[in-house]
Amino acid sequence: MRLHEYQAKNVFADAGVPVPDSRLATTVEEVLEAVEAIGFPAAIKAQVHVGGRGKAGGIRIATDESEARRYAGEILGMDLKGYTVEKVLVEAGVDFENELYVGITMDRGEGEPVAMVSTEGGVDIESVAEETPEKIAREHIDPAFGLHPYQARKVVYGAGIPRDIAGDVASILATLYDLYESKDASEIEINPVMVTKQREVVAADGVMNIDEDALFRQPDLAEMEDEAAGDELEAKANEYGFDYVRLDGNVGIIGNGAGLVMATLDLVDHYGGSPANFLDIGGGAKAERVANALDMVFSDENVDSVVFNIFGGITRGDEVAKGINEALAQFDELPKRVVVRLAGTNAAEGMEILNADLVDVEATLDDAVRRAVANAEGAQ
Template structure:
């Protein structure tokens, strides 16, 4: 479960991490009222789960009432990378002299949590990791003992953080790890952790993603779940019971089994396409579930083509074929081309059932993916 920035900041602030004064707003009037209560200048920030909000126009600074009204009018209701902005966070602008990055996640290669610090905050940390990996100091942690104080200090000094603020940053990193551990988080990040001219550190952004399977241990966080949906698609996925992640591409992907779906995503990328989603319909999927999956993918305006990759174990190919037929035959017009690859249990029966007037059929996964990528290119 992904928390919105304002929700994550509430958790961080309660734990003692400094955050700017802020208020949530859903209308122009509420934005102006919050800005005047906080005091100008303020930042008006779209509350949607996408990166690069600033570059996309989802974050604006306001020096006075007129600019606050203009920022609210521009951001509220805007389409931000496919998501409609319904809420904004109004917070006091931070007069900063430097931006840092601190984060905690699981290093699955090492099988341990890893704490990270970088002086290259305020930018895409994934790009920093790829282009200049040495700019990120890493410290692996034994979860049996937690983060020792010396580990936090070592990570901060290895990153080259100025000594005047090093201990404060180490304190923030320690608290962040404790939250990551106590809240059963997948990721906990602050980017940027701003440094003021008075050598104070303030969390200007906040990321906290919680393991869904651990929510029963955190009823306070579970209450936030409905508000943390990214958009109508994610809400629909929750209603259908799908494992679904929306991505930035235009090739819709449906498969049964996480590994099979991930393989399909990789192949779409390999053949020059861009995946639009991760959608796992699970094992033993019946016709209704397949119909719901197609409804999900067709509801994404970014999707230009769809590829079905089904390998039957407990999932039967004929049931999948029935679901595809039912979904497509109920439509007056097929919104996007659909490519199907069936293998495994009752695959031959499924291939015989498929209405080839409505779908394109390929015998191999590679051929199916290549065709879906070509379809997406033609639709653009």
């Protein structure tokens, strides 16, 4: 479960991390009330689960009431990478001279949490990690002992943080690890930590992802779940019991197995397409489950075509094909072209059963993905 920025910052503030004064708003009038209380300049920030909000127009800095009114009207209700903005965070502007990155995540290769600090804050940290990894200092943490103070200092100095603020940054890092451990987080970061001209450090953003399997231990965070979802498709995924992640492409992807879906995403990208989602419907693929998956993908207006990648294991391919036919028959007209690829037990029988009047049938995954990418290009 991913918290919104305002929710993460509330958790940070309760733990003692410095955050700017802010108010949540859902209407233009509430934005104006917030800026009156906070003062100018004020940041108006869309609360949706996407990166690059600023570049997409989802973050604006208002210097007076007229700008606040105009920006609030532009951001509230806007489509931001497929998400409708229903809430904004109105936040006091920070007069800063530098931006840092601080975060805790799980290094699955090492099997331990890792603390990360960089002077390259305020930018895409994934790009920094790929292009200039030496600019990110890392320190692995033994979960049996936690983050020692010397480790926090070591990673902070290793990143080249100036001595006059190193102690404050190390304190923030230690607090983030305490939250990571106590709140069952899978990832927690601040990008950027802003360094003001008065040499104070302030959390100007906040990311906090919670292990959904541990929510029963986190009743306060569990109460935020519905509000944190913030997206109709993600809410549907929770209702249907699917593993679903929305992406920003136009090729919808449905599969029965996480590895199968990931391989399909990679092939869509390989053949020049752009995946619209990760959707794992799990074992089975009975008619109702297939129909629910199609309902989700068809509901995403960014999707121009769909590829169904199904492997018949315990559930035979002919049973899967019957389920797909029954599901597709529930639609008077398919809003997107659908490509189906079947493999595994009784796949040949399943391919014969599939209604070729409703779907494009391909024998191999490569052919299925190529056709789905071509269908998406043709729909534009």
